[in-house]
Amino acid sequence: EIRFGIVNEAYPPYTTKDASGKSVGWEIDLMDAVCEQLKEKCTIVDVAWDGLIPALESNKIDVIWSSMSITDERKKRIDFTDKYYSSMASMAGPRDGVLGVDPEHLKDKTVGIAVSTTQSAYFKKHFADIATEKSYATVDESFQDLASGRVDYVFADTGPLKEFLKTDLGKDCCEFKGTVPPDDAVLGAGVGGGVRKGDNELREKLNGAIKAIRANGKYAEFNKKYFDYDPY
Amino acid sequence: MDFSWIIPYRELLLQGALLTCMLLLISVVLGFAIAIGLAIAQVGKNPVLKMAAKGYCTFFRGTPLLIQLWLIYYGLGSYLPFIPGLRSSFLWPIMREGLFFAAVALTLNFAAYQGEILRGTLLAVPRGELEAAKAAGMRPGMVLRRIWLPRAIRIGLPTFAGEVILQLKATPIVFSVTVMDLYGAAYKIRQDTLLVYEPLIVVAAFYVALTFVITQVFQRFENAVPTRR
Amino acid sequence: MNSSTSIFQLLAVSPPGWGGVLLTGALATLFISFGAYLVGMALGLFGALGKLSGVPPVRFALNFYTTVVRAVPELVLIVALYYAGTDGLNRALSWAGIGPIEVNGLVAAIAVLGFVQGAYMTEVLRGAILSIPAGQLEAAKAFGMRPTLRFRRIILPSLIPNALPGFANLWLSVIKDSALIAVVGYQELALAARVAASNTKQYMLFFLAAAMLYLAITIISNLLFSALEAHFRRGQRPIH
Amino acid sequence: MRQEAAQPALVVRDVHKSFGALKVLKGISLDASKGDVISIIGSSGSGKSTFLRCINFLEIPDQGSFHINGEDVEFRTGRDGKSYPSNARQVERLRSGLGMVFQSFNLWPHMTILQNIIEAPVHVLKVDRKAAIEKAEALLAKVGLYEKRDSYPAFLSGGQQQRASIARALCVDPAVMLFDEPTSALDPELVGEVLKVIRGLAEEGRTMVMVTHEMKFARDVSTRVMFLHQGQVEEVGPPSQVFGAPTSARCREFTAAGSH
């Protein structure tokens, strides 16, 4: 049995809960595919975002499977599988149809970003001098403030951003402003599953499964349900 | 245990601590003022005001502060775009910040608890003292201002310190609406450094120290009028 | 999500309405609160007796417990204990040679809130025990009652009316504090409301609905406690 | 400033008062000229306190006419069918001309003795603060409490508290002083000191209405004694008559019992 630690906050399309209380989303589909591949029984454990690494270390879960970007800081504490999707950072903003994500468009704007994310790191590196960062505990909160106009932009992973723009709220207020130019130094490593330090057996098993799923077309199959692009 | 992060983050911590103190001060002072109104309405004769004050206190004492805060920040926030002209008005810089809503929620919440306490202490003032004031020719307003309220506040003084400490302990909740108070700073540090306990320990120590200061301050207040035991 | 979805559809108990999620959350809130309340009561009883026992190291440890827990914000305590608690437990277990155990979110939530409640309960119960007139205990001694019998037959029933107002306050506060468990990811009423809100983007609606559920729990609890107090004060002359 | 001389300080006629179904006062009248000292005696529950409290409207009488300090008091019937003074301001003005001393002192515990005394002059009568303090200190000296002026009431003995409350009542320079059993909350030792102060006031020629159980004292200082029984005046007259040769059998019984 493998216990997958998944964040209990809504992070569509990767993970969220439906009205019957069941976890659903792209990462859940991926998890199911991985487990089918490994012929393992999988259980989902709900954890708060800041509790993921402690939960892993205190053996409440075996894998962090919750859109956690692979960073050097985290690698000091835990090991990662190979990436299973790439974090592409995009911005959404008010529906004016004019502004984009160029530095001159962002001048003096307030940008909502979830605290301690790769987007936050990217922002610090590229936009810190021209715009203001406003930190949120979750991405969802930053979307709400984008809708109420409290922030001018939200800078987040492309998946959730586009998902938000599909909702009534998102459609009415905002539009997609574009994806920022890649910067492998901060965005490059992508998102992977986190395992306990030294748990190489599980890491290898998961790596193998991810590779197999990408090879046999399963990845592309459920991908279509959520995205109009390949997130890998 | 690793506390080396304190130096690089000292700015953030300091601002957070200041914000915490400020929120406490604002909500206690304003909340107390509202509480006086609530308490007077509850012991007064006007049935409409009485019901309103009672309902207010029941609602705010009966629901979690977290929900109240979400309600007014995100709940009301979702209606902001429909208020024409708000964005260009002078109010906008206030409305766009979580700080304003956090202060409002904390104030309203404190007022409800304090209002209930003051109601009790108003009723605890011996009738004779009020009759003496009436007999001296004081108008109802003056009785309230000079005798009733000061006495009620003094009777309640020992419990006020406890209420203020409870209020201090309620402040970290403001982080859930983007206010970077001391707890918010700790949260960010925890995310950045992946340290689980150390930032929490520092924050907890700060609250314990502040609690001590509050206790001392109120002890001073209490000693202002000597009592015989 | 369709904008024509009515409030009633959104709040319907069965999916796609989110009423079921809210009610499940409310049940979880009640369950956590009740569990924590019982844990707190047990801790409080030991705490109060320990403080009154007069054994210096016990008293010192308990004073530290009550002082710190009552000075540190619940949110900080919950987050700290939630992570430190299970971690510490498992470390202790592995040190004792037993393998780590799995602590699920519910148990952890109850334990953490109960630990916080225990500090307050200690003070409530201590005050209630101290307010039992000494003569009543002497009378029990004079009849040859053993300490345990004295506790069960005299102290416990006499402290209940003294402690009830404090108990009522603590019950209401644990219900509200249980909302803080949301920050460590356990889905009780507050988090349920939040999940429903962020899925439907109907923030006002779901937060209000949650507030009403909390209010209902509070009001019903108040009635129950008033009835309890009337029952336990039956031996006391009413004060006019 | 005040109307004095021939004019009566206080004329109260035919006061009725009920609490619910209980008729407590059934038509009581009282005339007091300047300098009169009127003692009200009677058994417990006869309505003495209620009558005294009607005089300064701490209880609103159901019926009766009041002429106080040269003014007539008008009443109106409220929507609840009860009687109310027509003019709240007038009542407040009259009250400030009637000094009341309570059985349980009712000093304000959050103020020092001096602050207690200058409270009404400064805030109700708008007397200059400095003048009020001067007067208060003179009064405190008179009742023998000058050194206690900055103490809080809780630190004074019962007798001292009652003397302070007399000074408080005097400081508004009232046309009439009302006393409701001013010594009955005191132990016998302390009664003496308070009676001494009241006796001094009587000798100064102050108008006073006093409910008391101290028969000997009432006999000594009063110009007139009123005996209440079940809400009615059973006997009224100079002390020599009421205590010496009462016409009413009940009064005879009562005064006889009191003197043993």
Place this chain on the structure above:
Amino acid sequence: MRQEAAQPALVVRDVHKSFGALKVLKGISLDASKGDVISIIGSSGSGKSTFLRCINFLEIPDQGSFHINGEDVEFRTGRDGKSYPSNARQVERLRSGLGMVFQSFNLWPHMTILQNIIEAPVHVLKVDRKAAIEKAEALLAKVGLYEKRDSYPAFLSGGQQQRASIARALCVDPAVMLFDEPTSALDPELVGEVLKVIRGLAEEGRTMVMVTHEMKFARDVSTRVMFLHQGQVEEVGPPSQVFGAPTSARCREFTAAGSH
């Protein structure tokens, strides 16, 4: 069941007790045979209550030998240098054979009168509940409280409460009854009814040790009177001697003052 007849019910020898530096008892002895009624008198602070409380170990004496109900009580010195009974179980057993009636009644307010009375028989002596109730009702009838059996203590007058507490003490069928000023918390009216009940017990031949200030009563009912002064027995003997012709000057003074 209990050893009676010739054997003394209670033999206490040379009891010493200090509170801190204060020596309260300085060697007091007492012998009581079955049927004895011993009154302890003495001025306030002389150690009467402390001595009585030593008898059932509510205070632990520093020194002294106790032979109660046929058993000797052993003491040991604790780690703190203080004296403790060696066997806590024995103390509990002995206590249940000593009925104590307190000055302030100390009824348990969360139980009805009947529940108060059957509490010790049922839970300490493990008597059958039904039997205990029967006995309790008989006792209640004896003290004149049968109709109050289902009332809570707070609703009874002081005299009724004290009678109930006597019934409570009697219900464990104690070899010796201990009374500590059982009437001094009562107003004079209520004293009579309690004394009547105690007198009845004396006439029945119950062994009793009683601290009292009621000299006349002590004289009437006691077989022996003990006068304590500053922690020592100044005079002991039949009431005729102690009240009539005391050898000690202090005792003469005390009894003379008490009889005025």
